[in-house]
Amino acid sequence: MSERDSERSISQTVRAQLALRDMILSGQLRPGERISELQAVEITSVSRTPVRLALVRLEDEGLLQAIPSGGFMVKAFTERDILDSIELRGTLEGLAARFAAERGASARSLEPLKECLADLDQLVRQDPVSVEAFSAYVTMNARFHALLTELSASPPLIRQIDRVSALPFASPSGFVMAQSALPEAHQILLIGQDHHRIVVDAIENREGARAEAIMREHSRLAARNLRLALRNRTHLDLLPALARLQSPAE
Amino acid sequence: MSERDSERSISQTVRAQLALRDMILSGQLRPGERISELQAVEITSVSRTPVRLALVRLEDEGLLQAIPSGGFMVKAFTERDILDSIELRGTLEGLAARFAAERGASARSLEPLKECLADLDQLVRQDPVSVEAFSAYVTMNARFHALLTELSASPPLIRQIDRVSALPFASPSGFVMAQSALPEAHQILLIGQDHHRIVVDAIENREGARAEAIMREHSRLAARNLRLALRNRTHLDLLPALARLQSPAE
DNA sequence: TGAATTCAGGATGTATACATAAATAGCCTT
DNA sequence: AAGGCTATTTATGTATACATCCTGAATTCA
DSSP states (O other): OOSOGGGSSSOHHHHHHHHHHHHHHTTSSOTTOEEOHHHHHHHHOSOHHHHHHHHHHHHHHTSEEEOTTSSEEEOOOBHHHHHHHHHHHHHHHHHHHHHHHHTTOOHHHHHHHHHHHHHHHHHHHSSSOOHHHHHHHHHHHHHHHHHHHHHTOOHHHHHHHHHHHTSTTTSTTTTHHHHTTSTTHHHHHHHHHHHHHHHHHHHHTTOHHHHHHHHHHHHHHHHHHHHHHHHHTOSGGGSGGGSSOBOOOO | OOSOGGGSSSOHHHHHHHHHHHHHHTTSSOTTOEEOHHHHHHHHOSOHHHHHHHHHHHHHHTSEEEOTTSSEEEOOOOHHHHHHHHHHHHHHHHHHHHHHHHTTOOHHHHHHHHHHHHHHHHHHHSSSOOHHHHHHHHHHHHHHHHHHHHHTOOHHHHHHHHHHHTSTTTSTTTTHHHHTTSTTHHHHHHHHHHHHHHHHHHHHTTOHHHHHHHHHHHHHHHHHHHHHHHHHTOSGGGSGGGSSOOOOOO
16 A cells, blocks of 8 residues: 555545545645546545545535535535635634633633643744744644633534534634735734633633623634735635635626 | 335435434434444345445434444433533524624515514414414424525525534424423413514614524523423423433533 | 437446454453 | 453445446437
């Protein structure tokens, strides 16, 4: 096999899923394009059974769309779709923050979140921010959002947030890298980090409404980044799937 | 085949999915119970390939849970899980209502919603409400919520709401029938219908915040119904899957 | 010349056989 | 007698062969 040793133990289904996802997100498979099982078999070098399972999983991940007569095609997204997905994530994260506040997250459970906050502070402090720092920020930011989500202590909600965030352009860190090339970069980072600070404070003080509101607003920072990136056409190569968005239906 | 003619044309996968879902919701398959593929094959009389697809679909529908070592088990829900799912649906429907209001749903597109509202009015008017009227209410209420969701004109949001509502105990009409046996039945119905009226009014007047708030509150009526039904142990046979809820983990 | 029909190619849907990994029960050892 | 190891059984993971349906192109008829 040409795969690395670390990938030898995972199932063919997962392998196919990863390979196909990469090809979709990298733009090698274009939106609207039908993707036949045999084609997927050739791409992934596994047989039809695991390929089919991978396709089904990618469908409910939201990257593929079922064709009524059978089979799948690569899903096409409009700019509006992406903005709505971001708003959707913000709403769900807002609910998570409110749950965390209302249900009284213990000081102990808030500890990791605060540590994460401090780490982010370190990264944001430098000006200008290096590319490496941006990359580290993406990782740490994802961790912050994951910790916050778990603080809701609500399995159904966590599940939904994970589902929405699975789409890379709706995920909390989806456009942070795209923003790195913008002149407003550092400013946006500082504002985002202030949101983080506020939500932790609100949860600590049991201010549910405030915690919810700030997370909603926080997601709109991502929406702003997306719009800026699209207008400036900067760093779109970081998310090739967005290179050519579908125009609205009508 | 022993199936009815109307079911002869649908795929084996869907048939298996329906059969298994019924057995889960009717309580014949108990929460926590492992459900092997061969067992599912015996139940559904189809081969392993479509059975496996059905199991995967039921997993991301939320009724099954994947076992790390492979295979699936029937998911167990706590009362808290269900209440959270209801709150989650309310939040999403609130967002849908706000979208509809902010984006200016046309008078033309509001028409079906208003008709539905009038039909519901007719049903609610009688006192006491007959069981048939309750049943009709369930259908019409589901239609109202579906129309409202679509009014958001946001495919990603519609998708998420459909996903959440797929769990019968989180769906808009999940506990309406359970409520029919309660003395407070008619009163609750009237209040719910008033919520419906308000959300339509709010959307029409472009009052986004109001539309959102009332849909959130509206979902808490379902939460109230659930609690009442559980306390009174009334009509739990209508949702046998709830007959014995899992106790919280700790 | 246009449209409809038929035929061919290829796609998905399904069943099953085989490989491999996990779980369990029994036996052996300590 | 208790614990661990091994063997057996049963589960899932995978590949492939077969059946059926859809799709598209070519040909024929009006």
